[in-house]
Amino acid sequence: MAAIDGEVAAAQPCDAATRRSCEFARDGARLNPFLTAALLLPGVVPAAALAQSMPDQGLFSLQYLDYRDWQPGAARMTVRNPSLYVMTPFAERYTFEGSLVYDAMSGASPLWFDTLSGASGLGVTDYRTAGDAKVTRYFDRYSIGAGVAYSHERDFISRAGSLDARWWTADKNTTLAFGFAGESDYIHPSARELDNGRRHSLDFLVGITQNLSPVDIVQSNLTYATGHGYYSDPYKTLDQRPGERRVLAWQTRYNHHFTVADATLQLGYRFLADSFGGDSHTFDVAWAQALPQGFTLTPSVRYYTQGAADFWFGPPFPQGFVNGQDYTADTRLSAFGAWTAGLRLTRTFADGWRVELSGDFYRQRGDWRIFGGGSEGLLPFSARWFAASVSKTF
């Protein structure tokens, strides 16, 4: 190797010895070889930053949600919902999680998205109380959790139990999750007696969380739910739905943290196939921007679109109804597209307190559907919700 001048060496184009660097020049924007190599060094990144394991702090959170929806010329449903969540480690290797929710609903319909004029009861006020509890035992490379949930309304009771297991690799870069839940519901509308107002369902989940780098994480979950029983709307005349339902959902989320901007891009997609016939797609994008003084501002946009159920018929009511066949005019089962725009402001304090305010605005229209035609003859539907929460780690 001759002691040639540095400038001469630097000016040489790509040759055999430097081909790798030329490839890097092309790939550099999407692949950081230094980071890839650095992650093989022991201890340059906290394991906790890479994947979840046993939490070492508890969390207490109180949230208040205010929901309202409307259509042209009519305010409809209002929901006020305080909720409480507690998570705490105990006895070295266990965590307990519990939550309580109380909903106060009032408005023209007991169903948020119902737009079928005349088919609802008169003004309705209802309350829902719900709670769940879960205990998780952590081992070195896996965890096992068991939980129960209960929800009660004037005309609806739901009980559920769940089991889940998580397993992670030694470097905690990969986590696999398996879940199983069973749910039993009892529907007893005030307006009329049902012959058999019961519904049972089983849910299965497999999921993977993979850290691609300290700043990239991807999570993908596949869930399958199968149920049988009473799925019709007891408050609607002529509502007759199949006695069993199977739903397959695939959800993938990807987060990328931009160190330079100190911000995280959050992308999500969910595909849902429903034996009722209404497949849906959900696309999410959010940008969580860290700001000075511990603030984080997160604008988000969501697009949702679904097809109509096989047995859905649009106005005029009761078009398409044949006695003895499945039928619904519930607009929640129509074909539509919907946009949600949201903004969330969070402030984190040094002593573990965290305050969050958020607002979301939702609008759905039949002609915003993609992957197929939208249902016709329905008024646009709008909703907005505000939430405030306070939480503290301990």
Add this chain to the structure above:
Amino acid sequence: MGGEHELLLGGARDPDAIATRAIDDVLRIERKYSRFRDDSVVAAINRAAGGAPVAIDAETAALLGYARTCFEQSEGRFDVTAGALARAWDFGGKPTRRPVAAVLRDALAHVGFGDVEWDASHVRLPRVGMAIDFGGIGKEYAADRVATIAQEAGARHGLVNLGGDVRAWGGRPDGSAWRIGIRHPREERALASVALADGAVATSGDYERFVEIGGIRHCHIIDATTGEPVRAWQSMSVIAGLAIVAGSYSTIAMLMQDRAEAFLANAAVRWLGVDAGGAQRGSFV
């Protein structure tokens, strides 16, 4: 490990105990990888040059793996076996003239990471006189480990500065970002400052160790392919997520000389450099 060091911790119940653990690890790395200590792993590897393979642990193998990435990405300019070149230039001896061509040629013959025989458990330097020096990597690696140790021990906020290579996490305890000054390469003042909650800033410069020969500054950053000190930049600072990554970019950018800007543009990192004429290039904005 030369230079000034600093460790700030916040949000922890027992910062003194955490700091002690973190500093112990820095000293451990220093003992293990210093080429100036006879009992270090590096000294054992270098003593065995030209002889039998030396057994190494996973950490040392991982550092060699990182060194390979630096070697490849810099097209051989960044080479942990460049110790013979530093000896030939002998900056510590305050030389008044360049090494003669034959000395430099001989030194270059003892440089070449590509010739090092190593795997996950052993390393062998093939020629007597070859030497490894993790000086361009170890300090930044130690800074990243300090951040990890402190975070895992519960320090939610922190900043570690090992001789000018800075790693920060969690912002300041009051929620604001850490503010990190960048030293001016020629004057006793800050060139710029950067706000960073989580991440690292590393600076390489021709002012750390150098000699002037015939009115020309010869700094300790030597292109291992030519044996010549670099001259295109007075200093180069880079922001990245990890100190070790920021340090590699800043040093290799110095070594890339005229091609530094293209190299850094490809890497999509924020950087700020001062060129040989004293002009600022790049931006932290």
